[in-house]
Amino acid sequence: MLELLSPAGSPEAVTAAVQSGADAVYLGYGDFNARRNAKNFSPEEFAAAVSYCHLRGVKVYLTLNTLLTDRELPAAAKVAEECSGLGVDAVLVQDLGMFRVLRQVAPDMPVHASTQMSVHNLDGVKLCADQGMTRVVLSRELSRDQIAHICANSPIEIEVFTHGALCMCYSGQCFLSSVIGGRSGNRGLCAQPCRMKYGWSGRADGTPLSLKDMSMAGHIRELKQMGVACLKIEGRMKRPEYVSVVTSIYARAIRENREPTGEEVAQLAAAFSRQGFTDGFFTDQQGPEMFGVREETKEPRELFAQARNFYQKENSLVPVKFYAMIRPGESAQVGVEDDAGRVVTVSGPTPEAARSRALTREQVEEQLSKTGGTPYRCEKVRALVEDGLSLPLSALNNLRREALEGLSARRVEPPHWRTGEFHPGARYENRKNAPILTVSVLRAGQVSRELLALEPALVYVPLSELAAHPELSEWAKPGQLAVSLPRIAWDRERPEMLAQLEQVKALGVTDALVNNLGMLPPARAMGFTLRGDYGLEIYNAQALKELKRLGFVSGTISFELKLAQIRDISKPMDTELIAYGRLPLMIMESCIIQNRTGRCGCENSNVLTDRKGAQFPVVKAPGCRNEILNSKKLFLADKQADYARIGLWAQRLMFTTENPRECVQVLERYQGRGGWEPGEYTRGLYYRDVD
Structure with missing residues (x-):
């Protein structure tokens, strides 16, 4: 049913x-x-x-x-x-x-x-x-x-x-409300900013996200x-x-x-x-x-x-069957059975010999079927009533009421389930070393020889981009490239995804950045080293332990947490922090670019404007989906002292709209060289309380 x-x-x-x-x-x-x-x-x-x-x-x-x-x-x-x-x-x-x-x-x-x-x-x-x-x-x-x-x-x-x-965004993957308003949809307090006015060409004159x-x-x-x-x-x-x-x-x-x-x-x-x-x-x-x-x-x-x-009235939803037995010299018996097979039987007074009018089976059935005002609906009554007996109808009413009360008590009994105590488990000491640098890109073209020469520990490249650009494996050192799996991939996309995974594996790539539980089984089956991305929503030590149990060797901590909270998380495996880039706000199945123009335009510059004039780049996500990025870049190069000793394995630079030269400049700045910084930036949520 x-x-x-x-x-x-x-x-x-x-x-x-x-x-x-x-x-x-x-x-x-x-x-x-x-x-x-x-x-x-x-x-x-x-x-x-x-x-x-x-x-x-x-x-x-x-x-x-x-x-x-x-x-x-x-x-x-x-x-x-x-x-x-x-x-x-x-x-x-x-x-x-x-x-x-x-x-x-x-x-x-x-x-x-x-x-x-x-x-x-x-x-x-x-x-x-x-x-x-x-x-x-x-x-x-x-x-x-x-x-x-x-x-x-x-x-x-x-x-x-x-x-x-x-929701405009896949549920569980929306950060719009938290990043721009401090109220997290993943924490139950979405402010529904997607219902507000947005638009193109610098004018917030429509509702393309509603x-x-x-x-x-x-x-x-x-x-x-x-x-x-x-x-x-x-x-x-x-x-x-x-x-x-x-x-x-x-x-x-x-x-x-x-x-x-x-x-x-x-x-x-x-x-x-x-x-x-x-x-x-x-x-x-x-x-x-x-x-x-x-x-x-x-x-x-x-x-x-x-x-x-x-x-506001009781609509008598539960079907029941009544049984009755009225025999001389025996207590009157009434039973009731519900649709789950629960049976309750009660006993009443002993019937007397009738002086004038004897009790009939029809009378018993009529009295027992009067369940109005209760949760029960009488579907059937089976009564055995021997001739020549008398029993007050009030007694039958009492028996019906008593039987239903007994049935009600049975129906609300909780199951005998086991309970236990919560044990957080062993506490792991934070790493003492400063975090290494990793890089993720949106396009293979952002990965230059110059960038690789700066020796980031890992460079995460989207699966389709890496499969289409095998030359990257010739430029990179062994083990430097990693494949980033899509956050969303339907089953009809799976064959192509598996073929591309085989391609990048043949290039010598051994690490896979996993953004969704549905991407874990194929990556694990192919023997990739599993690393968890922000799409897995790692918010506490127990989540890290669960991912470790599933075979992950590292996990990206949620960027909705403050640095102090990240510091206090017991880390049973390597943890990564997004330290630079335009934070992802929404990933959408419905293409707002095509809705606007009537044709695919992912490769062009597409910028969504809100009612305050903030401009949010809209970029292509795997599977011809859209992703909205934050209007300001997260920048923490001058704040490294704040997160260098909070137990992180890596700090990640997330490149999205940057050109190859900018990618090199950002990496150099995070390595302590140069004075580059974005014209407008944000510290993200690392210093703010998120409801």
Whole structure:
């Protein structure tokens, strides 16, 4: 059965989702979820929500899907342990460190890979399965053929989004909000700067980063046939009436094995839309028509009032069967069985011989079927009533009530799952030596003989660029070149990627910079030395330990951390810091360059301007994707004393828009020669608190 998963950003939204037909709800508890601005549940409210859902046969998924510092992990571990004790059905995670903690404190609680983990191909899904995860929430950008391929070959459940807001960037890879505003989407506080005005030619006169909301109305049966296990509705920041309207429409469509009607789609739009909906990612038909903004419209008062009236009453969702036995000289027996096979039996008074009118089977069945106002819906009553007996109808009512109370107690019992304690493990001393220098480039043309002669320890070159320019291996010293794997590579891109990996391996390249879990299996299978890049979101010591367990020898620390936080991380393996360059802000499946011009123009200079006049270069990413870079270059050459003794293995210079000569000048400056510095620069987030 296709599961419908609804958002629950408040206790009232829990009621709205459940009463409107959700099979499961997802909600945050505390400060460790990707919607920290949603109304937080108190401990009492959260426990009550779990019981409320479980009583009505609805699962509860806890969102612990943000990046966490080492100081936050113990508190998050207690949240996980507490929720495991309450019987939460699964927990969603982004942070590999948090996943490691969960294995310690709640080893039996199922773990789902959040969409924030950026899993978008079969290798990534299989890796999650190998680690013990039971479900993956796929990236929202995937097309129908990619979802179908993954479902057909996945060893675990696949969940996809079916309705709600679309991020412009792949979830878990967006740094726009944190870098320009200090509020991290990876920490649950995205300020949604993508919804603001941007433009080209120096004018912020449009909204090229604001996608319409997704709606998969019209594709429900297709997704079910593919083998998708769960359809997810976005909207923990939305009001309960919205949750009810959207949930009820999709729930009816799934139950009746159909697509939403035209009238229902109109109701979806009335509840919330941004100039309509899009299914462009799913249909692989991308373009300007996918974009829209929220317009000022009147609140659909009548629709929302109907929704409130519906979800504020008990809709008797749980089917039950009653059994009764009324025999002379024996206590009256009533049993009730739910759809999971739980049976509760209760005994009542002994019936007497009838003086006038005897109790009939029909009367017993009628009384036991009166479950209105409860979570239960009587589907069937089987009663054995012998002739000539009398029993007050009130006694039957009491037996029905007592049986249902017993069943309710059974339904909300949490499972007997193991719990454990969080142990951070051994603390590793920081390296004493100053970090070595590494370099990454966007284009092979940035790698000159002069640059290589300056002897950076490693030069990371994108896979496609290195495969197309084998001459670089002739210029470089043995072991100096490394291949940088794409952050995003769909399964249909895999054959070409594998062929290119074979090419660069034949050139003598031994090191691979891995930006996504889905790139790990092929690189490991080919014997590359694995190095983790910023796309893996390394935020704490536990994440480093998890990557070391997976075979990595180094990892790039998140540039959303302050230098003091990086210093305090226990480092079980070599760590790298991005010390120069235009920080990546967004990687996008939808090509905003082509949306603007109607043709591919990646090789040209493309600059996006915001409402304050800041200019953000837009460059080509592997797979004909777009990447937005920061308007200012990160520059720390004059701050090396601040990070030279915080335990780093390497400092990386990230070259993106620089020409070959500039690359040499920057490297020389970081080697202590020359006085080059960018005209305008930033210190990034290394000295700022990020929420």
